[in-house]
Amino acid sequence: MRVVSNESPSGLSTTLDKSWKSTCKIILGREIGELKEYTDWLNDYYHPFGIRKSCVSGENVVLSDDHYCSSAHVISQGEEVKETEPLNINEIKDIDSLADAISERWTYTGNKVLGNSSEVKQSDSITNCQKILDSANLQYSSHTYRSFMGRECKYSFGCTYLGKSDFVIRSTAVFKASRIFESHWAIDSSDIYFSFNCAGCHDLLFCFNQRNKRNCIGNLCLPKDKYLLLKQKLLGEITGYLETNRSLPNIFDITRNKPILQKKDLSHLEPDETINMNEIEKGFSSTFKLLFRKEPAKIDEYGDWLSNYTLKVKEKKSPFGCKALFPETGGRTNITLAPEERRVSENEALELGNEKLAEEDIYSFNSLCDNLHKIAFFTAEFTSGKRENVKDCPVIYHASNAYKTYDSTYGQHAGYCSMSLESEYTYGCFKILSSKFCINCYNSTYLTRCFEVDNSTKCSDSYFCHNSEALADCMFCCNVKGLRYAIGNFPLPPAKYKSIKDSLLEQLGDRILKNNVLEMNIYNIGCSEVKA
Secondary structure, eight states: OOBOOOOOHHHHHHHHHHHHHHHHHHHHSSOOSOGGGGHHHHHTTSOOOEEEEOTTTOOEEEESSOOSOTTOOEEETTOOOOOOOOOOTTTTSSHHHHHHHHHHHOOEEESOEESSOEEEESOEEEESOEEEESOEEEESOEEEESOEEEESOEEEESOEEEESOEEEESOEEEESOEEEESOEEEESOEEEESOEEEESOEEEESOEEEESOEEEETTEEOOHHHHHHHHHHHHHHHHHHHHHHSOOOOHHHHHTTOOOOOOOOOGGGOOOOOOOHHHHHHHHHHHHHHHHSSOOOOGGGGHHHHTTTSOOEEEEEOTTSSEEEEEOTTSSSGGGGSOGGGBOOHHHHHHHTTOOOOGGGSSSHHHHHHHGGGTOOBOOOEEEEEEEEEESOSEEEEEEEEESOEEEEEEEEEESOEEEESOEEEESOEEEESOEEEEEEEEEEEEEEEEEEESOEEEEEEEEEESOBSOEEEEEEESOBSOEEEETTEEOOHHHHHHHHHHHHHHHHHHHHHHSOOSOOTTTTTOTTOOO
């Protein structure tokens, strides 16, 4: 795997400025100025990454995931730390001694730029990407600025959670879409502006909760020629506002604290969400036993611990009577910006999508802003495909046996997770892909039987590992690859490793069962004061 360091920003800034101008021309019809003039505005939706100082060079290090303890040692990808001696028998005799010894030699790595990447600056967790600035968690993408968590995307500015999309400005949760501006939940769509929760749609402005619609403004469908004329007028007003103010109001703030005009009871749309908890408990129990060889209590006994670093889901009654699921404020998603009083369930949202603005409301940008509250309702729920034995899971796409999980896509058996994608038997995980039998693992791919692993790939039977690749039967390893039977980055004879591992797992399992939590985790293992 070829590793490419972060490049100088000067030439890259010039390149991205050209990309920004061409993107604005494609989406808005004309250029609106230089990229640097819109930095603050494009910052609004970007989830700030961590910036630490390298303990080796003193240079800035970008961390896409900054839950690491404040006293942790941080290095940049490619920097080397002083070689240490293998742990001695006294340092690995019990979990507390091991935690003390590991904390003194542990380093977290940022500025990770991997694969066939080039022209990347001030970014982390970038794989097979080109022309990336101030971004994190991207794969197979290019021409991107201030964007977080994207795959196979081009020309995105100030965005989060993108997949297979091009030419996107200040938008969230965009998948298989093109030419998206100030919109959220745009799926299989194109030419969407100031809209929310639109799928299979094309040419929409200021629309909410639409499916398979075309040529609409304010949820009102228009003849194509009329739509195109009005679109041109509105985009002229929007670009004029941008050139004057270097920003725009967003659809959340436009509709906040405005009266709800629809007085109706939609409680009959509440779905029957009975769940067989036996299947949930069996999945969690089998995974816990694989990792710790002990029988756990009920999964909810460990709920707070499992959800420490995931998007916690909460429920509330909508204004129309149904239970609505939303991630808690402060999570890593912009849906938390939605006005509390306008949060609804998915079924309610689709029903309310039948509301339309009057023709006199849609003929100017100012008028649309004044009247948008008549149709604006927000949901954090999106379900499609197979949905079997699922409860308290806002985003489900072909998934089963999921519980209190935010986004299970092509997944089975997930609990207290966020973004468990194409995975099975995952609990307490965030952004885990193609993995199975994992607890408390983060930002990783192709893991099997792992616990407290982050920013790693193709690892199995490993515990407390960071920024590692192709590990098998390893514990407390960081910034290494291709090791087997290793503790603290040093391989051991298989029999000795097995003996030590058995002892450590016995201690870890007992503490989890006793306290329903383990204080030591992959984010604080680098702190000397941490105990298990």
